[in-house]
Amino acid sequence: xxxxxxxxxxxxxxxxxxxxxxxxxxxxxxxxxxxxxxxxxxxxxxxxxxxxxxxxxxxxxxxxxxxxxxxxxxxxxxxxxxxxxxxxxxxxxxxxxxxxxxxxxxxxxxxxxxxxxxxxx
Amino acid sequence: xxxxxxxxxxxxxxxxxxxxxxxxxxxxxxxxxxxxxxxxxxxxxxxxxxxxxxxxxxxxxxxxxxxxxxxxxxxxxxxxxxxxxxxxxxxxxxxxxxxxxxxxxxxxxxxxxxxxxxxxxxxxxxxxxxxxxxxxxxxxxxxxxxxxxxxxxxxxxxxxxxxxxxxxxxxxxxxxxxxxxxxxxxxxxxxxxxxxxxxxxxxxxxxxxxxxxxxxxxxxxxxxxxxxxxxxxxxxxxxxxxxxxxxxxxxxxxxxxxxxxxxxxxxxxxxxxxxxxxxxxxxxxxxxxxxxxxxxxxxxxxxxxxxxxxxxxxxxxxxxxxxxx
Numbered sequence: 001x002x003x004x005x006x007x008x009x010x011x012x013x014x015x016x017x018x019x020x021x022x023x024x025x026x027x028x029x030x031x032x033x034x035x036x037x038x039x040x041x042x043x044x045x046x047x048x049x050x051x052x053x054x055x056x057x058x059x060x061x062x063x064x065x066x067x068x069x070x071x072x073x074x075x076x077x078x079x080x081x082x083x084x085x086x087x088x089x090x091x092x093x094x095x096x097x098x099x100x101x102x103x104x105x106x107x108x109x110x111x112x113x114x115x116x117x118x119x120x121x
Numbered sequence: 122x123x124x125x126x127x128x129x130x131x132x133x134x135x136x137x138x139x140x141x142x143x144x145x146x147x148x149x150x151x152x153x154x155x156x157x158x159x160x161x162x163x164x165x166x167x168x169x170x171x172x173x174x175x176x177x178x179x180x181x182x183x184x185x186x187x188x189x190x191x192x193x194x195x196x197x198x199x200x201x202x203x204x205x206x207x208x209x210x211x212x213x214x215x216x217x218x219x220x221x222x223x224x225x226x227x228x229x230x231x232x233x234x235x236x237x238x239x240x241x242x243x244x245x246x247x248x249x250x251x252x253x254x255x256x257x258x259x260x261x262x263x264x265x266x267x268x269x270x271x272x273x274x275x276x277x278x279x280x281x282x283x284x285x286x287x288x289x290x291x292x293x294x295x296x297x298x299x300x301x302x303x304x305x306x307x308x309x310x311x312x313x314x315x316x317x318x319x320x321x322x323x324x325x326x327x328x329x330x331x332x333x334x335x336x337x338x339x340x341x342x343x344x345x346x347x348x349x350x351x352x353x354x355x356x357x358x359x360x361x362x363x364x365x366x367x368x369x370x371x372x373x374x375x376x377x378x379x380x381x382x383x384x385x386x387x388x389x390x391x392x393x394x395x396x397x398x399x400x401x402x403x404x405x406x407x408x409x410x411x412x413x414x415x416x417x418x419x420x421x422x423x424x425x426x427x428x429x430x431x432x433x434x435x436x437x438x439x440x441x442x443x444x445x446x
Contacts, residue, residue, distance in 0.1 A: 084355020
């Protein structure tokens with residue numbers, strides 16, 4: 001059963017983040033966009049942390065996290081955004097959907113690993 | 122153009138092909154170029170078309186009405202150049218009159234303007250009209266180079282990233298086989314950012330980190346260029362665009378045209394493009410990669426409205442670090 005779901009349309013980012021977290025002993029799966037993210041979360045409700053990009057085709061990351069709370073009714077999973085976006089409005093929208101943290105790319109695994117581990121514990 | 126880090130207030134330059142045989146005037150033309158941010162390329166006679174093939178990021182051509190030895194030969198060569206590269210303005214130096222009247226039949230459509238050596242101020246005006254017609258704020262030039270250099274350095278940690286002075290291009294040709302396009306929308310600009318590079322050197326650089334399977338290597342290259350584009354765009358947006366609410370509802374669009382056979386891309390405008398050229402060097406292996414970054418502000422350009430987004434410095438979290446809510 002996976003612990004973390006990484007959602008990003010870029011395979012470069014998915015590979016980088018997934019590989020880092022797996023090497024740290026975590027169970028990770030990935031999705032290619034917001035729609036795919038909802039499908040993966042629906043089929044694996046044991047996931048404890050979602051790390052998602054904002055700018056993705058088909059369904060963006062903020063819409064996805066809003067639907068995780070509203071349509072999936074999943075208020076338990078922790079949500080972190082990993083994105084190039086840093087506008088206050090976007091962060092407010094994320095906060096309103098229950099996002100716990102915001103990371104502006106590029107990903108620096110060592111800076112966030114301990115927090116990720118706490119969020120899946 | 123020398124590689125390195127351009128000075129903070131470097132104005133863009135432009136590469137011009139100089140096709141002028143006159144020993145009496147070539148010194149003045151060179152001095153004019155030096156003073157007016159122009160980089161002169163002077164090929165030997167007979168090598169013009171090969172120079173054009175190897176330089177696809179030119180701003181224009183300074184020509185002479187007697188290039189090639191006679192008015193008729195000069196007109197023939199100019200027509201050949203214009204047919205190959207119609208986007209490049211050809212400015213002709215004439216002996217006595219600074220207009221296009223009296224030139225051989227058909228030549229007037231080939232040249233965009235004329236000048237005489239005794240009035241280089243008039244040439245300056247033509248250069249401003251056809252090449253330096255868009256003003257780019259220094260803060261924007263500085264910011265683009267800082268952002269892009271930082272992104273490239275973060276993605277290619279083992280390589281040295283160097284950058285040349287930004288320059289203005291009239292050419293519409295695509296460098297290499299791999300390019301990305303990203304729309305840019307703000308209250309002061311609407312257009313596209315384009316990154317162009319060659320696939321084989323890019324794959325060689327990727328192989329330094331981990332050798333991708335041959336069949337899927339190009340997809341990794343595609344994806345990495347896409348992510349680089351995304352990172353640059355994100356930083357550009359955070360610094361110069363903000364939330365973009367002010368641009369909501371702007372429906373004007375024009376078709377982009379790509380002709381793969383001729384490696385040609387058009388944004389539907391005659392406007393010149395702003396170009397940055399980066400070189401990524403693996404000094405240990407002696408390999409390098411060229412990356413061209415072009416900005417085509419084809420839909421809107423209002424530098425007077427250019428602004429940088431101010432951020433609350435106290436609240437800033439470094440990229441890669443998590444801001445907890």
